[in-house]
Amino acid sequence: MSTLFPEGTKALVTGASRGIGAAIALGLAEHGCDVALNYRSNAAKAEEVAERIRALGREALLLRADISDEAQVAAMYKELKTTWRSLDVAVLNSGVTADGHLAAMSGAKWQEVIGTNLTGTFYTAREATKQMYASGGAIVFIASTSGIAGRAGQANYAASKGGVISLAKTLSYEVAPRGIRVNVVAPGFIDTDMVKKVPPAQMKEALQAIPMGRMGTPAEVAQAAAFLASPAASYITGKVLTVDGGMIPN
Numbered sequence: 048m049s050t051l052f053p054e055g056t057k058a059l060v061t062g063a064s065r066g067i068g069a070a071i072a073l074g075l076a077e078h079g080c081d082v083a084l085n086y087r088s089n090a091a092k093a094e095e096v097a098e099r100i101r102a103l104g105r106e107a108l109l110l111r112a113d114i115s116d117e118a119q120v121a122a123m124y125k126e127l128k129t130t131w132r133s134l135d136v137a138v139l140n141s142g143v144t145a146d147g148h149l150a151a152m153s154g155a156k157w158q159e160v161i162g163t164n165l166t167g168t169f170y171t172a173r174e175a176t177k178q179m180y181a182s183g184g185a186i187v188f189i190a191s192t193s194g195i196a197g198r199a200g201q202a203n204y205a206a207s208k209g210g211v212i213s214l215a216k217t218l219s220y221e222v223a224p225r226g227i228r229v230n231v232v233a234p235g236f237i238d239t240d241m242v243k244k245v246p247p248a249q250m251k252e253a254l255q256a257i258p259m260g261r262m263g264t265p266a267e268v269a270q271a272a273a274f275l276a277s278p279a280a281s282y283i284t285g286k287v288l289t290v291d292g293g294m295i296p297n
């Protein structure tokens with residue numbers, strides 16, 4: 048099979064134990080990468096993904112860290128550097144939801160989502176950037192269409208993902224001269240544990256608003272992330288690619 052990446056490319060995927068992150072990790076491995084898998088608590092699931100990557104003949108490294116904790120993120124990147132010495136690709140995917148209308152939203156619910164999706168993504172992006180400074184690389188952020196268009200019941204989540212998009216665009220200007228490309232994938236509704244939390248009536252309404260009439264699969268997001276991270280996207284930086292079945296206008 049032809050691969051998108053040179054043999055031995057080293058990639059990190061955050062939130063790689065399940066859902067979109069697991070599909071991205073497997074997709075990168077299929078396309079030639081060795082993959083470090085970050086997860087927060089689900090060690091058994093992360094190990095399953097690692098086994099599938101090893102079965103493809105690639106290296107897999109498990110890195111447990113809560114990305115909302117600055118010290119844990121620093122320790123994770125230190126371990127990565129000690130083990131692999133180089134980092135070529137980082138896909139910053141970890142994220143959570145805690146939906147509710149803004150008027151009734153507690154400060155704790157706001158902080159939980161901003162703390163992981165925005166502040167945690169900042170910690171992981173900063174450390175990835177530092178590890179790529181000398182030799183270049185590619186960073187892909189997983190945001191959301193909610194971060195572009197907004198979505199009722201997701202003020203905290205939409206604000207966090209809008210923040211990720213602005214962070215990514217800013218970073219792309221700062222690091223382009225160092226050979227680091229920075230892009231964003233913004234998925235719409237993707238069939239993972241995260242959307243299982245959406246009430247059925249809301250889900251039915253959401254599906255009706257998707258021109259393609261269905262949810263996306265984690266593998267469909269993974270293909271977009273792999274492309275943006277790969278040398279095939281060598282002149283693309285600072286861009287947002289929506290993977291949403293045509294749901295929001297560009």
Ligand code: NAP
Nearest residue numbers: 062064065066067087088089113114141142191237239241
């Ligand atoms: P998911 O199935 O709920 O998986 C979330 C992943 O993130 C898990 O691997 C989880 O690890 C990890 N994670 C959560 N909090 C973390 C933390 N504090 N530190 C480290 N890892 C953490 O979610 P998903 O649907 O695959 O979503 C992945 C990304 O895509 C998220 O950023 C999400 O916002 C975004 N997205 C999803 C959709 C969708 O419709 N599914 C749409 C747009 C955007 P554990 O397994 O250890 O808990």
